[in-house]
Amino acid sequence: MNSFIAFVIRTDFVLPVSVAFLFLTTSCVEQELSIELPELQEQSLAVLAVLDNGRPPSVLLSGVEPLDDEAVMYPVDQANVVLFEDAVPLDTLSLLVNTVRPTDPLQNSVYYSDSLLNFREGSSYYLRVAAAGYRTAESESLTFHRAIDPDVKVSTEITDTTGGRAIGTVNLVFEVVLDRNGGEYVIQTLQEAKPENFATNMWTPEQVAAEVSLSRVNLYPFLLSQSRRFFAGNFPAGTYRGSYESAIDFPESQLITSVTHYSSHFLAFAEGFSKQDREEIGGLGTQLQPLPSNIKGGYGYFTIRDSQSIPLN
C-alpha cells in the first residue's frame, strides 16, 4: 500500500486521480429513465367541465399525450364543444384566446361562452367535444336538480386581527330545497379577481382586461381549496347551519363563500385530482390510482352544479 501511494505521488497521477475522485463523489445525481408502457391506441381528449348554474360555461380541453412523447402539445384549438340540454344543442363554446401570454404547449385550451347558464329543474345535460384527429369525447348525461335555495345567509365574526391579517369565524345558514340523498355539501372560500390584482407597469389596460376575463374562468375547478368544509350524508329539505374558521389575508380582494352540492363520484375525482404530484411519480410515497371519469371516449369529468355564492367581506 505504501509503495502504491508513493508511486501515485511520484507520477503525474495526483491531479487526474483527484479530479476523478471529485467527479465520482459529486456526479451521481440524476439519470434519464425509459419506462416501458403500453402504447395508446388512439388520440383522445381530456375534458374538464364544471358548469355552474347562473354563470357562463367554460371547458378546459387538452390532448392526451403518451408519457414518452417527444413533442408535447396539449392545447386543442380546433375543437367543436357543444353543450346539450335534453339532447338538444344548448350552447356552442368557442376558443378563448389569451392575448397576454402566447400559446404554451403545456396549457389547456379554454372554451368559453358569454351566455349565462340557466339550468332547468329535471332537464338533462351533456357535453360533446369533437376535434380532428381525436376520438370524440362525450360526457354522461346528468340531470339538474336544485340543491340549495339562493337565499344563503352568511355572517362573520373576526376573532383575531394581527398584522393586517384576520382570523374569522364564518357562520352560514342555508336552505336545502329538496331532499338530497348522498353526496356532500362543500363550503369554500374563494377569492374573486379585481382589475387592481392584475395591474402592473408592464401591462396595457387591454391586457389587464383580458387577464381579468380569463381569471373569471375557473381554471382549477377540481382543486378543492384548503378552507373547504364538508357536510356529508342525506339531507332532507330544511335549514342547515355551519361555521368554520377562515384566514382573511387579502382585504383588497373580494372573498366569496360558496355552498355547493357535489356527488360522491365527483368528489372522488376531485380528491384524486388534487393529490396528483405531477413531478415525483416514483418513490414509496404517494402512489396513485386511476381517476374516476364520466367522459366516454376520453378522460376527465363533466358536472353541473348548483352553487350559491355570497361575498364575505
Place this chain on the structure above:
Amino acid sequence: MKLFNLASVPLSGFPRTLVSLWLTLVAFVPVYTQQTFTGRVLDSLTREPLFYASVGLLPGGESVYTNGSGEFFLTIDSGMGDTLAISYVGYRPIRRVVESFRPNESITVLLSPSVDLPTVEVRVPIDYVGNSSSILSPRISELESIPALLGETDPLKGLAFLPGISSGPEGTAGIHIRGGNASQTDLLIDGVRVFNVNHIGGFISAVPSFGIKDVTVYKGGVPARYGGRLSGVVDITLRAGRRDRHVQEVTLGTGLLRLGAEGPVGRKASYIVHGRLGYPTLLYGLLTSGGFNRGVSGDHQRFSLGDLYGKWTYSDRGWTVAATAFLSSDWGLTQDDYSTALLLDDFRWSNQLYAVNVRKRISARTSLLSTLSHLRYGYTYSSLEIRGTEGANQQRTDQTDFLTENLAADVQITHTVNDGIQLSGGLEGRRQRLTSGFQLSEALTDSSRLANRYDQAGNLLSGFGQADFSILNDRINLMAGLRYAYFTGSVQTGRWQPRVRLSARIVPGLFLNAGYDEHVQFEHQLSTDLLLFPNDLWLQSDTLLRPATARQFYGGFGGRFGEASRVQWSVEVFRKALSSLARIQPGEEDNFRFARDLAAGQIATAGTGKAEGVEVFLRKTTDDFQFWVSYTLSRSERTYTSINEGETFPFTFDRRHDLSLRLSRKLTRGWSLNGSFVLQSGIAFTAPIATTASFDIYTDFNNARYPPFHVLNLGASREWMGKKRPARRHQLTFSVYNLYNRPNAYSIEIQPVRTEVVDPDTGNVVTTVKKQVFTRSLLPFVPGVSYRTTFE
C-alpha cells in the same frame, strides 16, 4: 386467574401483574435430577453458551450438537468410544477421556477462542441449523467483513446477502424475507422485539455489530417459541463481557466515534458497554451555531445519531442472569431565518430497550429461560413558522408524533427426554400501547386549532409447545410445534399456529428438508410516506383491521462437498399465502393529512398476498478465503378490493431476481480484502401511462419498475499489534461504497424539458416540450475509513 382476564386489567395495574407473574414463574423451579450423561459447552472467556457446538465420541461414535443453551445430551454405551471430542468453529477443540467423568455426570466444557482476540468474537458456523436451508446462522465475522458505508460494519445489512432476504432501496430501512414487508419480519434483540433499528432511514443500522454474539435467521421452519410476525424471524443475541480481563476500545471512523469497555465484575459477573456517536455533523452544527438562537434568529442545521449498548451478566450455580440496555436515537433540527419569516423544523426518534434474561439449568435435562422486557419506541416531528416583524408576528406550529410502549414477560422450559426427544413449552404475556397524533396551532392564540390523537392498548397472551425428534442417529430431525396467541384490545381474538419441520440426511453430505408454518400478526404497519426518517404508523387489530395471517410451505435440499466439506450449497423453494393484510390507501400517504383524518376510507383492508420463489446458495470457506453467492428468483403479489380495481398487482418490494456475491481474502501482514456485489430487479411503482395539461392518466397499480439496482463495494483492512505495547491491537479499515458510481434510483420524477427553435419557414421561435422521466439517486461513490484500537 387474572392470567386469562388481561383485558379487564387497568393499564396501571397490568405491569405489576405481569412482573408478579414473571417472578412467580421464575421462582417456581422444580428441582430434580436425572442420571444421564449431559453437559454444556461454554465460551471460556464470557461463559456464554455455544450454540451448535459438536460433541462426539471417538473413535467412530455418534456426534450431537448443542442447543441454543449450549447443552447436549449423549448416551454412551460400552464399546462405542472412549474419548469425547468437543469442537466449535473458531475455538480450540478439546478431547477428554470418557473414563475421567463419573457415570451420569453433567459436565461443563469451556472452549477457548483459537486466537486470543482482544475483543471476543464468537463464531457461529453458517451450518444449516437442523439440516434446513430455511434457517441460517451466518458467522458474525463474515457479516462484518461485508463493506458498509463510511468504513463501518453493519451485520444487519449483511443479512441481505443471504438467499430469500433483501432490503429496500437505498435510504429505506428493513429486512424483507421471502416476499414479505419489513414490518412482517420479527427483529429480536436479546429476545425483545424492536420496531426500528436503523439510523437515518437505513443507511446504517443501529444494531451494534461489535456487540452481537450470533444471529439466526428463520425464513421458514420457525420454532413455536417465536410469534407475532408473518414473514420470518431475525434473532440477534448480544454478547456478554469478558470474564478474564478488562478491555477497552476506541474507534474513529469517517462518520462515527465508538467507545467501548468490557471486563469482569468479581468472579461471577461481567459487563460490556459500547456507544457510538455520529460526530462530524454534530461538530459542524456546534461550530456553526454562533448566531443561532432557537426559535428566535439565525440559520442553523444540526443532525446527529447515536446508540448505546450495555449488558451485565451474572452466572452462578446454574443460574445466569443478564440485564441488557439498548438505546438508539437520531435527532436534529433545521432553522432558516429569512428577513420576513423564521422556519424551524425539529425531529427526534429513539429506541429504548431494557431486558432481564434469566436462564436456570434446573437439572441435567431441563433448563428454564425467562425474559422481562420493556421497549419504548417513538418519533416526534415539529415545525414552527413565525412570520412578520416589529411585534406583529404570526405563528404557526405543528407536530406529529408516534409512540409505542411494550412490556413483555415470557418463560420457556426445555426438557430433554433422551437423546432423541426434546420437549419445550412456554408462555408469553405482552402489554402494548400505541399512540399517535397531529396537532396544528395557528396565529397568536395558544389554543389548538386542529388536533387529532388516537390511543390504542392491547394485551397479548401466547403459549406454545414443541417436540423435537432426532431419529436414526440424527439422520432424521422432526420439529412439531403448536402456538396459540390470544389478543385482547378493541377486539378479542385468538389463533392457533401449527409449525412442522422435517429434515433427513439421505447420505453424508446431502439432506432434504420440508416444512409448514403458520403465523399471525396483530399489529399493522401503515407506511405514510417515504422519508429518510421513520414516520410509520402502527395500528392494532380491531373490527376494521383483522389479524393478518400467513401460511408457508417450503422444501429443498442441500449439503456439502469438496475438500473437508468446505463447499456448502442448498436449493429451496417456498410458497407463502398472506391474508387480512392492511395498507394505506394509495393517495393517502401524506402523513400530515393521514394523522389528521385517520378514517376507514384511508386504509385498504382485507388484502391477500402470495409469494413464491426458489433460492440457491453456494458458499466456500477456507482458512483465508470466503465466498458466498446467493440467488433468489421470486414473485410477490398483493390483492385488495379497493386498489387496482380488485386486480392482483406486484408487491412494491417484489424483486424478481436477486443476486448477491461476497468475497473475502486474507493477505499477508494482517491485511484482508473484502468485496460485495448486489444485483436486484428494481422495485415496483405506479407510473402514469399518459399525461394531459391538467392531470396524469394512471391505469394499473405498480405497473412499472425502478431500474435494476446494483452496487459494488470494496473494503480493505489491516490488523496489527503494537510493537512497544503488545497489549494494544490496531485495525485500519478502508472502504468504498458504490465503487463504479452507479446512480441507483431513489426517486423518479417527470420534468418538462423545453427547447426553443426558430422555424426556418416563418422565422418564429417555436417552443417544443418533452416530458422527461428522471431517476434521482442518493449515494454516489462514498469512500470511508475507520481506525480501531483496543487496549487492556
